[in-house]
Amino acid sequence: MTNEPSPPSYHMSPDEFRWHGHEVIEWLARYMETVDDRPITATVQPGEIRAMLPDVVPEQPEPFDAILSDLDEIVMPGITHWQSPGWFAYFPANTSPPSILGELVAAGLGVQGMLWSTSPAATEIEEVVADWLVGMLGLPESWKTTGPGGGVIQMSASDSTHTALVVARDRASGEAGKMVVYASAQAHSSVEKGARVAGYGHVRLVPVDDQFAMRADALEEAIEIDIAAGLIPVAVVSAVGTTGTTAVDPVRATGEIARSRGLWHHVDAAYAGTAMVCPEFRHFQDGLELADSYTFNPHKWMFTNFDCSLFYVADRKPLIEALSILPPYLRNEASESGEVIDYRDWHVPLGRRFRALKLWFVLRSYGAEGIRHHVREHVALAAALTDRIESHPQLELVAPTPFGLVSFAHIDGDEATDALAEAINESGWAFVTPSTIDGRRFVRVSIGQTNTTAEHVDRLWELIESASSRSVDQ
Amino acid sequence: MTNEPSPPSYHMSPDEFRWHGHEVIEWLARYMETVDDRPITATVQPGEIRAMLPDVVPEQPEPFDAILSDLDEIVMPGITHWQSPGWFAYFPANTSPPSILGELVAAGLGVQGMLWSTSPAATEIEEVVADWLVGMLGLPESWKTTGPGGGVIQMSASDSTHTALVVARDRASGEAGKMVVYASAQAHSSVEKGARVAGYGHVRLVPVDDQFAMRADALEEAIEIDIAAGLIPVAVVSAVGTTGTTAVDPVRATGEIARSRGLWHHVDAAYAGTAMVCPEFRHFQDGLELADSYTFNPHKWMFTNFDCSLFYVADRKPLIEALSILPPYLRNEASESGEVIDYRDWHVPLGRRFRALKLWFVLRSYGAEGIRHHVREHVALAAALTDRIESHPQLELVAPTPFGLVSFAHIDGDEATDALAEAINESGWAFVTPSTIDGRRFVRVSIGQTNTTAEHVDRLWELIESASSRSVDQ
Numbered sequence: 001m002t003n004e005p006s007p008p009s010y011h012m013s014p015d016e017f018r019w020h021g022h023e024v025i026e027w028l029a030r031y032m033e034t035v036d037d038r039p040i041t042a043t044v045q046p047g048e049i050r051a052m053l054p055d056v057v058p059e060q061p062e063p064f065d066a067i068l069s070d071l072d073e074i075v076m077p078g079i080t081h082w083q084s085p086g087w088f089a090y091f092p093a094n095t096s097p098p099s100i101l102g103e104l105v106a107a108g109l110g111v112q113g114m115l116w117s118t119s120p121a122a123t124e125i126e127e128v129v130a131d132w133l134v135g136m137l138g139l140p141e142s143w144k145t146t147g148p149g150g151g152v153i154q155m156s157a158s159d160s161t162h163t164a165l166v167v168a169r170d171r172a173s174g175e176a177g178k179m180v181v182y183a184s185a186q187a188h189s190s191v192e193k194g195a196r197v198a199g200y201g202h203v204r205l206v207p208v209d210d211q212f213a214m215r216a217d218a219l220e221e222a223i224e225i226d227i228a229a230g231l232i233p234v235a236v237v238s239a240v241g242t243t244g245t246t247a248v249d250p251v252r253a254t255g256e257i258a259r260s261r262g263l264w265h266h267v268d269a270a271y272a273g274t275a276m277v278c279p280e281f282r283h284f285q286d287g288l289e290l291a292d293s294y295t296f297n298p299h300k301w302m303f304t305n306f307d308c309s310l311f312y313v314a315d316r317k318p319l320i321e322a323l324s325i326l327p328p329y330l331r332n333e334a335s336e337s338g339e340v341i342d343y344r345d346w347h348v349p350l351g352r353r354f355r356a357l358k359l360w361f362v363l364r365s366y367g368a369e370g371i372r373h374h375v376r377e378h379v380a381l382a383a384a385l386t387d388r389i390e391s392h393p394q395l396e397l398v399a400p401t402p403f404g405l406v407s408f409a410h411i412d413g414d415e416a417t418d419a420l421a422e423a424i425n426e427s428g429w430a431f432v433t434p435s436t437i438d439g440r441r442f443v444r445v446s447i448g449q450t451n452t453t454a455e456h457v458d459r460l461w462e463l464i465e466s467a468s469s470r471s472v473d474q
Numbered sequence: 475m476t477n478e479p480s481p482p483s484y485h486m487s488p489d490e491f492r493w494h495g496h497e498v499i500e501w502l503a504r505y506m507e508t509v510d511d512r513p514i515t516a517t518v519q520p521g522e523i524r525a526m527l528p529d530v531v532p533e534q535p536e537p538f539d540a541i542l543s544d545l546d547e548i549v550m551p552g553i554t555h556w557q558s559p560g561w562f563a564y565f566p567a568n569t570s571p572p573s574i575l576g577e578l579v580a581a582g583l584g585v586q587g588m589l590w591s592t593s594p595a596a597t598e599i600e601e602v603v604a605d606w607l608v609g610m611l612g613l614p615e616s617w618k619t620t621g622p623g624g625g626v627i628q629m630s631a632s633d634s635t636h637t638a639l640v641v642a643r644d645r646a647s648g649e650a651g652k653m654v655v656y657a658s659a660q661a662h663s664s665v666e667k668g669a670r671v672a673g674y675g676h677v678r679l680v681p682v683d684d685q686f687a688m689r690a691d692a693l694e695e696a697i698e699i700d701i702a703a704g705l706i707p708v709a710v711v712s713a714v715g716t717t718g719t720t721a722v723d724p725v726r727a728t729g730e731i732a733r734s735r736g737l738w739h740h741v742d743a744a745y746a747g748t749a750m751v752c753p754e755f756r757h758f759q760d761g762l763e764l765a766d767s768y769t770f771n772p773h774k775w776m777f778t779n780f781d782c783s784l785f786y787v788a789d790r791k792p793l794i795e796a797l798s799i800l801p802p803y804l805r806n807e808a809s810e811s812g813e814v815i816d817y818r819d820w821h822v823p824l825g826r827r828f829r830a831l832k833l834w835f836v837l838r839s840y841g842a843e844g845i846r847h848h849v850r851e852h853v854a855l856a857a858a859l860t861d862r863i864e865s866h867p868q869l870e871l872v873a874p875t876p877f878g879l880v881s882f883a884h885i886d887g888d889e890a891t892d893a894l895a896e897a898i899n900e901s902g903w904a905f906v907t908p909s910t911i912d913g914r915r916f917v918r919v920s921i922g923q924t925n926t927t928a929e930h931v932d933r934l935w936e937l938i939e940s941a942s943s944r945s946v947d948q
Binding site: 008009010011012013014015016017018020021022024025026027028029030031032033042044046047048049050053055056057058059060061062064066067071074075076077078079080081082083090093094095096097098099100101103104105107108109110111112116117118119120121122124125127128131132133135136155156158159162166169175176177188189190192193194196197198199243244299303305306307322323325326327328330334337339340348349350351352353357360361363364365366367368369370371373374435436437450451 | 482483484485486487488489490491492494495496498499500501502503504505506507516518520521522523524527529530531532533534535536538540541545548549550551552553554555556557564567568569570571572573574575577578579581582583584585586590591592593594595596598599601602605606607609610629630632633636640643649650651662663664666667668670671672673717718773777779780781796797799800801802804808811813814822823824825826827831832834835837838839840841842843844845847848909910911924925
């Protein structure tokens with residue numbers, strides 16, 4: 001059988017890959033050049049994209065050009081352009097050319113980094129970039145993989161936070177149903193979701209102060225009430241930059257309470273962690289040496305495409321104890337020597353792609369200086385917009401602007417605020433998120449997309465001005 | 475401030491992206507052309523890659539060519555070549571040119587598919603490919619998103635299995651510490667890990683028959699013993715193709731037991747699910763209509779690069795109930811209409827990249843026929859190798875070969891078997907996994923890498939033959 005001539009191959013040859021690869025690079029370069037001219041949000045109706053596609057898989061191979069052409073005709077109308085410089089919604093989910101090329105190389109190499117031995121470079125480059133970031137962001141030195149702690153790339157901050165809560169749960173004793181996780185009333189939904197997924201019985205959302213930061217006294221009080229009720233306080237999550245308004249919880253005070261009560265302290269800096277490349281923001285993370293774990297997402301503000309969430313632990317032992325399981329087909333000499341990191345023991349999944357590569361490309365391509373420069377530019381643009389809103393008679397801020405997020409409302413109330421957000425979004429070239437805080441509607445303007453410049457924020461301001469006076473005229 | 479000229483940009487321009495993008499495409503095409511000539515496993519020592527890199531992040535931007543050159547000089551010596559046609563280790567983790575290009579486009583578009591509204595195409599293309607696969611693999615029709623069930627792409631089968639166990643846990647009542655998950659003694663480590671992460675108190679590994687398939691009678695017995703002991707049986711995981719030897723658990727019998735006992739039945743077909751594109755293998759999945767959830771990985775044998783694990787549920791309601799949390803900044807009209815799928819509620823993470831795109835590229839590029847053709851070729855090559863081993867005097871099979879995995883040992887015992895695996899791996903151009911089953915060492919030869927042909931299996935056979943007689947001579 002094996003001596004017969006090979007049957008026909010359905011694989012694309014390396015030469016065809018060359019040809020189509022160059023086409024796709026051109027397609028993406030043109031996309032980058034034109035994304036600013038495209039309406040940001042997709043205008044399709046539910047089911048519209050689906051309806052353009054057949055119900056069954058094609059039986060015969062289709063030429064690659066037909067696929068590329070459907071990319072334009074079918075996919076693009078359903079794309080919301082997160083990479084538009086007019087993107088002010090949610091938080092940025094930035095990509096950048098070096099990141100795209102890093103992802104491309106990783107997809108082509110197609111290695112699994114589950115064990116050191118299954119591709120040593122995937123593990124060691126990840127250790128290196130995780131350690132680089134400790135220095136670059138002013139994180140505690142002991143979090144380097146060369147110390148007792150270490151960093152690992154996970155898919156998202158949700159995964160990182162869930163992992164922290166699993167380790168905290170396993171370290172504690174008692175029934176999970178009696179265990180409590182604490183976070184501010186402004187904490188990201190991933191805390192509640194992670195706690196629920198990990199089987200915690202209770203999530204206590206602690207009241208915030210007038211800046212929307214968790215009140216340390218209220219945290220302490222909540223813990224005491226729970227202990228008195230026979231519950232088991234296990235973990236507290238503090239945020240450096242909440243999703244609602246980028247409020248900063250008191251990291252040091254939270255850490256001190258956690259230490260004195262034996263709670264695991266996880267810090268969620270998913271968005272704002274990137275800002276710490278600038279020393280002037282580091283006072284916001286004062287007290288990190290009292291944290292047990294920490295997460296921040298280069299895939300938000302550090303020009304590295306999703307997925308790339310860094311998860312650090314101060315001590316890797318309990319993490320590995322909670323997550324290590326060793327079947328016979330994964331045993332190997334390098335792992336047994338204890339000289340290497342096997343990142344499979346640092347998160348839930350076993351398989352892992354070479355995500356460190358794109359981050360390595362980004363960090364080298366920009367240098368710390370380049371990232372610092374762009375972060376400062378975004379923050380300055382947010383500060384300037386904040387000033388404009390403060391001096392506008394129909395608008396008011398609903399929260400401070402410590403980083404790149406500006407949170408404001410129309411003084412005429414929720415309806416006017418919603419109308420303002422709607423008018424901005426209907427323009428097609430700027431996109432903001434309407435949200436609610438303290439029962440009040442507000443507009444979130446997140447400045448931080450890779451290509452956003454002063455010009456785009458000026459355009460947004462014109463829209464805001466014209467829409468807010470229109471609202472007054474009504 | 476915003477009227478000043480823009481400060482210098484550290485971003486790579488679209489034209490520079492063009493230039494470097496074409497370089498990277500060439501680099502990858504050359505990699506594809508030469509991967510067969512490279513020693514498969516990295517020969518570096520622990521720490522060797524790290525030692526070639528600086529301890530601190532570069533302060534200044536580096537030219538892209540310096541990065542590409544370090545890719546050759548520093549990264550490549552630490553790469554184990556999973557995409558080599560001589561890859562017979564673990565299971566394949568295939569990529570293919572259309573998949574790489576799909577990943578490239580997804581990285582460039584950089585959209586988040588957490589909600590339908592955040593990029594409708596990302597959700598609807600995912601629905602379409604998930605539904606296509608139901609038809610293509612002969613899965614129950616009710617698992618289509620147009621029915622009560624549905625499919626979603628997760629990162630890995632570990633994530634899918636963990637998700638299933640979380641939903642099962644939440645559906646049951648009682649303390650998690652008293653809950654039991656059942657799986658065969660040959661189940662993948664992800665079952666034990668997922669159960670532990672989800673907080674289950676017990677994992678029961680059920681004895682297998684002489685083909686290494688779970689014994690339904692032993693499952694029933696284990697459940698009864700646990701009930702008598704006051705424990706709570708909650709879920710059972712059956713495997714279509716175990717990792718050890720691709721054994722197939724009795725799916726129908728397991729499903730019947732699960733139904734009669736009120737257990738959640740999750741089916742793990744991570745590797746072998748792809749084979750179901752060929753109707754002749756579908757008898758192995760008989761009884762799937764009795765399953766509650768199912769996972770298989772296109773990133774193993776379906777030419778789609780990691781990460782791409784399909785997770786299906788027969789009923790999406792309990793899944794969404796377990797995982798849905800709705801903060802104010804994610805509220806939107808489309809979600810509230812109930813007309814759309816928001817995939818964030820189908821797994822632990824919130825953010826998600828457009829992974830469906832690469833799978834869509836692959837399915838269209840190969841067509842069902844192309845995938846069927848290559849799967850049949852791999853299975854035929856495994857069958858031919860199985861015949862050769864059976865008729866070789868020094869070798870014997872340790873398990874049947876239902877798919878592409880051949881499991882065999884040297885008749886002289888563990889030492890000879892290990893020496894055989896070592897000799898193969900030391901050759902540099904074939905790579906197999908030595909493992910253990912029933913206390914006995916064996917060699918796993920997994921035939922299924924994208925570019926593996928008869929020629930490569932012939933080469934492997936020559937190695938096996940020469941190494942096994944050498945072992946006899948010693």
